[in-house]
Amino acid sequence: MNNINICKLTPEKLDDYLYFFENVAHTDNKEWDRCYCVNFCGDNNLEIAELLRDPEIRRTYAIKYVNENLIQGYLAYYDGQVIGWCNTNNKKDCLRCFGWQLILGKTQAVEESIRVKSVFCFTVAPAMRGKHIATALLERVIQDARKEGYDYIESYPNKSK
Numbered sequence: 001m002n003n004i005n006i007c008k009l010t011p012e013k014l015d016d017y018l019y020f021f022e023n024v025a026h027t028d029n030k031e032w033d034r035c036y037c038v039n040f041c042g043d044n045n046l047e048i049a050e051l052l053r054d055p056e057i058r059r060t061y062a063i064k065y066v067n068e069n070l071i072q073g074y075l076a077y078y079d080g081q082v083i084g085w086c087n088t089n090n091k092k093d094c095l096r097c098f099g100w101q102l103i104l105g106k107t108q109a110v111e112e113s114i115r116v117k118s119v120f121c122f123t124v125a126p127a128m129r130g131k132h133i134a135t136a137l138l139e140r141v142i143q144d145a146r147k148e149g150y151d152y153i154e155s156y157p158n159k160s161k
Contacts, residue, residue, distance in 0.1 A: 003079050004076060004136050005077040006074050006137060007075050008074055009066060011067050011069075017036075017062070017066060017075060018063070019082060020075065020083075020085060020123075020125075021036045021085075022059075024083070025123045026123070033055065034055040034059065035058065036059060036061070036062035037085065038058050038061050038062050038065060070093075072087070072089045072090075073085060073086050073088050073089075073121075076133050076137055083124065083125040084123065084136075084137055085124075086119065086122050087119070087120040088117060088118060089117075090115070090118070091117070091118040116150065116151065116152045117141065117148075117154070118153075118154050119138065119156075120155075120156060122134045
């Protein structure tokens with residue numbers, strides 16, 4: 001697929017991000033409907049986890065997080081339509097996140113001199129799965145992490161699937 005374009009999430013891409021999570025991302029899995037991937041950013045902790053059960057509140061936080069650059073990642077486009085998402089952030093900024101604590105539990109702090117890029121989530125439009133979209137997203141994460149001086153890249157696959 002040659003027409004794939006990968007873009008960093010910025011406030012200018014907020015409408016595409018919201019559209020993806022509201023109309024594309026989890027149309028085949030209502031359990032994750034409108035998740036907005038808000039559980040993996042530095043401002044998100046166990047204190048607000050209960051609030052985030054409500055999709056409208058999640059949307060409000062998603063807008064806030066994108067505009068404040070707390071949630072970071074990449075959107076994948078095919079022929080101008082958003083078809084994929086990868087949530088990635090600086091590990092140090094995520095250790096208090098609800099998603100981190102839910103999936104990985106409490107961890108020790110990262111040594112201050114080590115920069116780790118964390119890859120938390122991939123979501124690809126159901127019709128586009130199996131077409132190497134996640135690979136293209138990950139390749140862009142790796143490319144940018146090198147340019148940005150990260151020492152390591154980590155991901156946290158769901159071992160129960």
